Amino acid sequence: MSNRYPVPAAKVPPRNSRVLLSFADKSLALFNVADQFYAIDDSCPHQGASLCGGRLEGRVIQCCAHGLRFDLASGYLLNSTALKVANYPVEREGEQLYIVLDAEESGQ
Template structure:
């Protein structure tokens, strides 16, 4: 069963920006890249460092701890399918932004 978390209007990032969200026991980063929204876990799958403060280039986020770069759309480590950060679908309905959390999925 999935649930839709409505992002508070004041937390919806403007184009080129990101926001940090705590949803239940999850910490999620919501990106707005060229008016397209992407949501990923804040924790790097390598050693758990925060991705929120990482350098963003296009759709690639770089982990501050060890420099690993992930595609925020797919969650995969660039040029590899061996390491992946969890991603979450984002829906926009009548200017409201929702992150879809699937309780049964591992999002890996």
Template sequence: MCRRIPVSEARCPRPGGRALIEFEDKGLALFNIDGELLAIDDSCPHQGASLCGGRLEGRVIQCCAHGLRFDLRSGYLLNSPVLKVPCYPVEVIDGEVFIVIAAEETVS
């Protein structure tokens, strides 16, 4: 079972933008890359620094704490299949935006 987290129109980023979406005790970073919406955990898997405020180059986000760079589509650290930030599908249904969280990923 999945959970769809609604993103209000006011919080949905414009192309080139980003937004921090709070869901229960979890922060999600939502990016708009040339009209494509991509969502990841806001917490860097290295030491938990926020990724939403990092340097964005195309669809790569760089952690401001230690410079690690992650692909927003796959979540993987560039040039490594080992370290990964969780990423989530984004759906647009009848003009409304939702971040999809799988049941095993929800926070209790």
């Protein structure tokens, strides 16, 4: 089972930017890349550095700490499946965005 968490309108990132959000005791980074939305854990799976503040190039986010680059759509390290950041579906109904977390992921 999954839970949909509404993103407050004031927190929806403008085009080609990002915001840090907290849902179900998780810190998530929400990205708007050319009006396509992506949600990932804010913590780099390598050593836990924040990804929200990393350099964004298209749909690739680069970790500030060690330069690892992740595809926002898949969550995988570029050119590898060895390392993955958790990513979550973002749904849109009209102007409302929702981040979808599995019940297990959200601690329920």
